[in-house]
Amino acid sequence: MTSIQTTERRKAFAFVAPALVWVLAFFVVPFAVMAAVSVSRMEGRDIVHGFFLDNYIRFFADPSLFKGLLISLEITGMVTVISVLLAYPLAWIIAMQVPARWQRLALMLAVLPFWTSYVVRSYAWLLVLGQNGVINKALMGMGLIAAPLEIASTRTASVIGFVHFFVMLLTLTIYSNLIQLSPNYARAAADLGASAFSTFRHVILPLTLPGVVTGAFLTFVLCIGDYITPQILGGNNELTLPQLIMLQLGRRGDFPMASAMSIILMAVVTLAYFACARWLKLDRV
Amino acid sequence: MGRVVSWIYLFVLYGFIFLPVAVLVLFSFQDGRLPVPPFKGPTLKWYEAVLGNGDLMAALGNSFLVALLSSGMALFLGFLAAHALSRHRLPGSVLMRGILIAPMTVSYLIIALGLLTVFNRIGLPPSLLATGIGHVIINLPLCFSILYAAMGDHQKNAERAARDLGASEAKVLWLVSAPMLVAPMLAAFFLSVTFSWDEFIIAFLLTRFDVTLPVEIWSMLRSGLSPKTNAIGSLVFLASISILIVLEFTVFRKVRK
Amino acid sequence: MTAAVSVRNVLHRFDDFTALHSVDLDISAGEFIVLLGPSGCGKTTLLSILGGFLTPSQGQILIGGRDMTQVPPKDRPTTTMFQDYALFPHMTLLDNVGFGLRMRGQARRQREAKAHDMLAMVGLDEKAKAKPHELSGGQRQRVALARALAVDPDVLLLDEPLGALDLKLRRQMQDELKAIQRRVGTTFVHVTHDQEEAMAVADRIVVMNQGRIEDVGAPQRIYLHPATRFAANFMGEINMIPATATSDGISTPLGDVLIRAGLDGPLSLCLRPESIGLSGDIALGPARLLDAAFFGTHFRCHFAPLAAPDLTLVVHLPQSGHPQIGTTHTLFATTAKVLPA
Numbered sequence: 001m002t003s004i005q006t007t008e009r010r011k012a013f014a015f016v017a018p019a020l021v022w023v024l025a026f027f028v029v030p031f032a033v034m035a036a037v038s039v040s041r042m043e044g045r046d047i048v049h050g051f052f053l054d055n056y057i058r059f060f061a062d063p064s065l066f067k068g069l070l071i072s073l074e075i076t077g078m079v080t081v082i083s084v085l086l087a088y089p090l091a092w093i094i095a096m097q098v099p100a101r102w103q104r105l106a107l108m109l110a111v112l113p114f115w116t117s118y119v120v121r122s123y124a125w126l127l128v129l130g131q132n133g134v135i136n137k138a139l140m141g142m143g144l145i146a147a148p149l150e151i152a153s154t155r156t157a158s159v160i161g162f163v164h165f166f167v168m169l170l171t172l173t174i175y176s177n178l179i180q181l182s183p184n185y186a187r188a189a190a191d192l193g194a195s196a197f198s199t200f201r202h203v204i205l206p207l208t209l210p211g212v213v214t215g216a217f218l219t220f221v222l223c224i225g226d227y228i229t230p231q232i233l234g235g236n237n238e239l240t241l242p243q244l245i246m247l248q249l250g251r252r253g254d255f256p257m258a259s260a261m262s263i264i265l266m267a268v269v270t271l272a273y274f275a276c277a278r279w280l281k282l283d284r285v
Numbered sequence: 286m287g288r289v290v291s292w293i294y295l296f297v298l299y300g301f302i303f304l305p306v307a308v309l310v311l312f313s314f315q316d317g318r319l320p321v322p323p324f325k326g327p328t329l330k331w332y333e334a335v336l337g338n339g340d341l342m343a344a345l346g347n348s349f350l351v352a353l354l355s356s357g358m359a360l361f362l363g364f365l366a367a368h369a370l371s372r373h374r375l376p377g378s379v380l381m382r383g384i385l386i387a388p389m390t391v392s393y394l395i396i397a398l399g400l401l402t403v404f405n406r407i408g409l410p411p412s413l414l415a416t417g418i419g420h421v422i423i424n425l426p427l428c429f430s431i432l433y434a435a436m437g438d439h440q441k442n443a444e445r446a447a448r449d450l451g452a453s454e455a456k457v458l459w460l461v462s463a464p465m466l467v468a469p470m471l472a473a474f475f476l477s478v479t480f481s482w483d484e485f486i487i488a489f490l491l492t493r494f495d496v497t498l499p500v501e502i503w504s505m506l507r508s509g510l511s512p513k514t515n516a517i518g519s520l521v522f523l524a525s526i527s528i529l530i531v532l533e534f535t536v537f538r539k540v541r542k
Numbered sequence: 543m544t545a546a547v548s549v550r551n552v553l554h555r556f557d558d559f560t561a562l563h564s565v566d567l568d569i570s571a572g573e574f575i576v577l578l579g580p581s582g583c584g585k586t587t588l589l590s591i592l593g594g595f596l597t598p599s600q601g602q603i604l605i606g607g608r609d610m611t612q613v614p615p616k617d618r619p620t621t622t623m624f625q626d627y628a629l630f631p632h633m634t635l636l637d638n639v640g641f642g643l644r645m646r647g648q649a650r651r652q653r654e655a656k657a658h659d660m661l662a663m664v665g666l667d668e669k670a671k672a673k674p675h676e677l678s679g680g681q682r683q684r685v686a687l688a689r690a691l692a693v694d695p696d697v698l699l700l701d702e703p704l705g706a707l708d709l710k711l712r713r714q715m716q717d718e719l720k721a722i723q724r725r726v727g728t729t730f731v732h733v734t735h736d737q738e739e740a741m742a743v744a745d746r747i748v749v750m751n752q753g754r755i756e757d758v759g760a761p762q763r764i765y766l767h768p769a770t771r772f773a774a775n776f777m778g779e780i781n782m783i784p785a786t787a788t789s790d791g792i793s794t795p796l797g798d799v800l801i802r803a804g805l806d807g808p809l810s811l812c813l814r815p816e817s818i819g820l821s822g823d824i825a826l827g828p829a830r831l832l833d834a835a836f837f838g839t840h841f842r843c844h845f846a847p848l849a850a851p852d853l854t855l856v857v858h859l860p861q862s863g864h865p866q867i868g869t870t871h872t873l874f875a876t877t878a879k880v881l882p883a
Contacts, residue, residue, distance in 0.1 A: 008373060009373060009375060011369075011454060012369040012370075012372065012373035012375055013369070013375065014369075015365040015366065015368055015369035016365070016366045016369045016370060016375070016381055018362050018365060018366075019362035019363060019365060019366035019385055019425060019429065020366070020381060020384060020385065022362055022421060022422070022425065023384055023385055023387070023388065023422065023425065024384070026400060026403075026418055026419070026421070026422050027387065027388050027391075027396065027399070027422050028384065028387075029403065030396075030399030030400050030402060030403040031391075031395075031399050033399065033402050033403050033406070034395075034398060034399045034402055037402055086298065089294055090294070090295065090298050093291045093294060093295050094295075097288065097291050098295075106295075108529075108533070109299065110298075110299065110302060112302075112303075112306070112526065113302055113303065113305065113306045113522075115479075115522060115525035115526050115529060116306060116309070116518060116521065116522040116525070117483055117498070117499060117502065117518060117521045117522075118483050118485060118499070119485055119499050119502050119503055119506070120309065120502060120514070120517075120518035120521065120522075121305060121306075123309075123502075123506060123514060123518065124305035124306065124308055124309040124515075124518065125305050126510070127305070127308050127309065127312060127320055127321060127510065127515075128304055128305050128308050130321065130510070132319070132321040132322070133321055133322075134304075134308050134321070134322055137321070137322040137323075138322075164301065164302065164305065167298070167301075167302065168302065196287075221390065221392070222392075224392075225392025225393065225394050225395070226392075227394055227485075227486055228485055228486070232506065242392070242394050245394060245398070246394075249398070249401075249490070255402060258398060259398065259402070262392075262394065262395045262398050262399075265392060265394075265395065266391065266392075266395060269390070269391075269392070273390070
């Protein structure tokens with residue numbers, strides 16, 4: 001009995017081992033190396049190993065760097081809130097008001113632009129929001145504005161680009177939450193005298209909250225770590241943390257600083273995780 | 286009344302969601318140098334330019350190669366691991382699951398930076414291979430968790446029956462487990478292909494001479510707005526939704542049944 | 543509180559499928575009515591129409607004499623106990639049971655007192671602060687009952703409320719349900735496909751099939767004197783012997799039976815297995831015992847009548863007997879019913 005169990009176990013370990021080795025070699029080890037590099041020091045073009053907190057100290061002391069974190073947090077916070085507020089009603093309408101046989105089509109349509117390339121999608125917003133873009137041309141054509149609005153290359157453009165992407169993502173997650181609820185919950189509430197609003201407020205919303213928080217967390221993580229959207233749409237006036245990290249790498253080859261900033265980025269995400277861990281059901285995304 | 290508000294909201298949001306795609310596709314037919322209004326009549330010359338562009342076509346091929354190989358690898362590793370962890374009570378299985386899923390919680394930028402640092406040290410130059418390795422890292426957690434979730438009890442019983450009838454472990458995997466999981470495996474594979482195909486930052490940091498499509502498009506953006514970018518973007522979109530529609534009517538229809 | 547319910551000429555269509563064909567039914571105040579039938583017979587559709595979750599394509603629903611056909615669920619004097627109970631998983635039992643009163647704007651103290659009373663009635667007051675997932679199936683069912691009754695409805699609608707419970711618990715809950723109904727006096731309309739459950743709780747049973755009512759009446763009447771073949775079969779096992787009417791009774795392969803049919807054409811003589819035995823007033827002639835199985839309360843036997851060896855009769859013989867396979871016995875019946883074939 002025991003020997004059979006042991007061979008079984010050995011076999012099972014043999015099956016897990018390849019995946020585990022891959023993740024250890026190409027994720028855990030690189031991450032550890034990066035952490036080690038983040039406490040090293042650049043001297044000239046060489047990296048001197050040791051345990052120096054220079055990079056971290058410099059990050060918090062240098063306003064041009066620290067501001068990147070604040071800007072990232074502001075944009076991400078705004079994007080997360082706006083996306084949830086826009087996506088929830090959309091998901092609700094698709095789940096509750098669109099006839100069942102059209103729901104799948106409605107949902108597929110709502111997330112169709114998901115399937116354009118991420119880079120191209122940001123570029124497309126540039127065409128919409130730019131000085132000669134569709135919006136400005138349309139508003140000027142209607143005589144609503146005299147001079148083109150400066151939307152592209154601002155934070156607003158970044159936020160719009162992000163919201164566009166995350167509304168689709170959140171609509172998907174919230175819809176799948178709503179559709180999983182037994183329709184009898186809403187029926188029971190109405191049956192016991194609840195108005196449509198009370199049913200939503202006391203029953204539907206609390207029951208979908210974990211899904212919403214999970215989606216919001218996902219939005220937060222993906223948004224705060226994204227380089228493409230702010231780089232294409234946000235202009236050069238205010239740089240986000242990922243943009244600053246890329247800047248350290250590109251212009252100066254400063255791996256220690258880039259690593260330190262990445263660790264800080266990760267720490268922020270981890271904090272966010274613990275802030276909403278109570279509601280998160282990551283295994284059910 | 287409430288219904289009318291709902292429909293209005295629905296259509297306003299659909300408008301917002303489709304606006305950039307509509308503009309992208311429309312101005313890919315622009316008969317002019319800039320993809321901005323006014324629209325100057327349809328032409329296919331930008332599509333011609335794209336299809337005749339050697340760099341773009343090479344990048345397209347590279348993207349395909351990296352996406353297919355890295356997704357295949359992620360699926361293979363994920364399947365074996367999911368099989369072992371869902372069937373056997375192993376010491377430390379919670380930790381192992383945690384490690385396998387961990388890359389999902391980290392920004393691609395950080396994964397890329399870590400790999401770049403390590404590859405620099407061991408002398409692996411930026412290349413499609415390096416990018417592919419990175420893409421396996423981002424897709425392995427996905428494949429693992431999809432398959433792990435799909436391996437239910439009824440499957441466990443079928444596997445037991447097969448073993449009981451004398452099948453070796455490899456035969457069980459090949460003749461029973463894998464065929465029963467065709468739908469989730471295809472779903473995981475195609476999702477991985479999509480992610481790898483569209484991934485930018487890892488490919489950007491880990492390739493140099495042979496690049497993938499998103500990186501090539503990125504470098505096209507440097508030279509400013511051009512209907513050519515619209516054309517390649519529209520082509521990618523068209524290809525993606527074609528695959529999606531095929532999947533919808535084949536794989537996913539089966540998954541739901 | 544309690545009220546009479548009147549279903550008048552109610553017809554309901556889903557797209558091109560007619561779920562209910564012009565149903566008429568009167569339910570008295572305080573009655574325990576069971577809608578009984580196989581799945582797809584329209585019983586759940588009728589319940590949904592009573593609860594206001596469906597508006598019938600045609601016809602009227604009166605509750606307490608008032609037309610309720612177009613009134614939404616929240617304004618009806620009905621509450622529903624759902625098949626999956628639909629207890630709100632994020633609320634304690636107390637909040638679940640007090641929900642309806644809260645929606646009616648009752649103050650916290652008042653509604654919690656009432657919720658405690660209701661929980662006490664179903665024997666779960668000590669679990670008031672627990673959440674539904676901490677309960678067993680039977681306990682959830684009780685909470686659902688308490689929640690539905692907390693708002694003092696005139697009519698309680700129960701949609702297969704015991705379907706999710708195992709057999710033993712189901713029998714126990716039937717008794718409780720019946721006792722609680724007697725205590726509160728509310729009109730109960732209960733849907734099930736289990737005829738034993740129906741007989742256990744109902745004052746009157748409504749047997750439904752394919753969107754029509756087949757029979758309405760007290761359990762004993764429907765079981766012993768069903769109005770239709772469907773009702774006869776659905777209420778339990780029954781022998782159907784082909785028959786034709788004669789001048790003073792009916793003629794069957796087992797001989798003539800002196801029972802007034804009042805019907806013409808091909809008929810069936812319907813005999814419950816326990817109505818057939820070794821004594822009685824209707825002679826069925828000699829029959830050979832094919833097999834017998836001990837069922838605890840009786841022996842379940844198959845007999846082949848000598849007069850018609852192709853027929854097989856199912857007969858329940860007393861548990862104290864020692865039936866010998868292959869022996870021949872003379873069978874008699876006590877209660878019989880003749881229906882058109």
